[in-house]
Amino acid sequence: MESNILRLAIQKKGRLADKSLELLNAAGIRIDNYSQQLLIKAQNFDLELLFIRDDDIPEYVQDGVADIGIVGENVIYESGKKLDIVEKLGFGKCRMSLAIPKFSTFNSVKDLDGKNIATTYPKILKKYLLEKSVNANVHYISGSVEITPNINLADAIFDIVSTGSTLKSNGLKEVETVLESEAVLVANKNLSDEKKELLEQILFRTRAVNKAKNNKYILLNAPNEALPKITDLLPGVKSPTVMPLAMDGWSSVHTVIGEDDFWNKIETLKNAGAEGILVLPIEKIIA
Numbered sequence: 312m313e314s315n316i317l318r319l320a321i322q323k324k325g326r327l328a329d330k331s332l333e334l335l336n337a338a339g340i341r342i343d344n345y346s347q348q349l350l351i352k353a354q355n356f357d358l359e360l361l362f363i364r365d366d367d368i369p370e371y372v373q374d375g376v377a378d379i380g381i382v383g384e385n386v387i388y389e390s391g392k393k394l395d396i397v398e399k400l401g402f403g404k405c406r407m408s409l410a411i412p413k414f415s416t417f418n419s420v421k422d423l424d425g426k427n428i429a430t431t432y433p434k435i436l437k438k439y440l441l442e443k444s445v446n447a448n449v450h451y452i453s454g455s456v457e458i459t460p461n462i463n464l465a466d467a468i469f470d471i472v473s474t475g476s477t478l479k480s481n482g483l484k485e486v487e488t489v490l491e492s493e494a495v496l497v498a499n500k501n502l503s504d505e506k507k508e509l510l511e512q513i514l515f516r517t518r519a520v521n522k523a524k525n526n527k528y529i530l531l532n533a534p535n536e537a538l539p540k541i542t543d544l545l546p547g548v549k550s551p552t553v554m555p556l557a558m559d560g561w562s563s564v565h566t567v568i569g570e571d572d573f574w575n576k577i578e579t580l581k582n583a584g585a586e587g588i589l590v591l592p593i594e595k596i597i598a
């Protein structure tokens with residue numbers, strides 16, 4: 312009989328490793344005595360973790376060695392493996408771009424016709440060039456792609472960019488974004504019903520955590536005559552809570568608001584009469 316433990320592959324070491332464990336932890340899934348073991352069972356959930364290199368995750372999940380995985384979209388597309396992308400996780404964000412020496416001219420990707428482009432991601436690049444009908448030579452390089460134009464090995468590169476400082480220090484400029492990527496939860500296409508159910512439970516929890524992350528709980532005091540205007544500004548999950556203060560004619564307003572929304576509305580709230588505004592983090596939201 313097939314076992315009913317869901318096996319999750321995550322990156323052993325690297326940019327996604329800590330964030331993946333943090334997400335599980337925030338979702339209440341306890342992974343104790345994490346050491347250098349390859350496979351660990353969660354303490355309080357039918358889940359086991361398989362720690363591997365991120366490049367191996369798509370294949371492991373496609374082949375069913377792992378049931379689900381956490382990996383960057385860039386790695387999935389480059390692998391060409393067939394997986395279900397179940398959920399974007401909001402971390403490990405980066406973009407993949409074309410870059411050229413800073414004094415070269417660039418009007419469009421068409422300028423790369425006949426040129427040499429170095430990359431660690433030939434599959435994604437070739438697909439893009441094909442879509443744009445650009446006929447360039449793609450050279451696979453396993454690392455330090457950004458130095459290839461300086462040693463005349465390439466006219467352009469295609470690589471991951473986060474701040475652009477690596478490009479700059481190598482005398483390159485970013486000229487075209489090809490792909491935006493973030494960490495995603497992926498699943499094998501043929502999960503049993505029992506495993507699908509476990510996956511749903513994990514998703515329910517991680518969604519509650521991620522939703523909470525983008526929202527704040529805010530409390531403020533306001534004179535009663537300002538309440539209509541203030542409650543109008545603050546929709547909340549359903550509607551704000553309004554409670555009388557001990558001081559006559561004043562109330563306290565509690566609500567949930569998106570962090571960006573809060574910064575946009577703060578001045579208007581103050582002008583409407585809000586005082587003593589407190590902003591608190593939220594752990595989970597089950598809407």
Ligand code: ATP
Pocket residue numbers: 322323324325326327363364365366382383384385386403404405471472473474492493494
């Ligand atoms: P492994 O040893 O597991 O193969 P790696 O060196 O290939 O690790 P990392 O550098 O840890 O990979 O990056 C893992 C993922 O993090 C990338 O595939 C990408 O999705 C994402 N990422 C986010 N920002 C960046 C960045 N600035 N540079 C590289 N990857 C980034």
Ligand code: ZN
Pocket residue numbers: 364365366
């Ligand atoms: Zn890797």
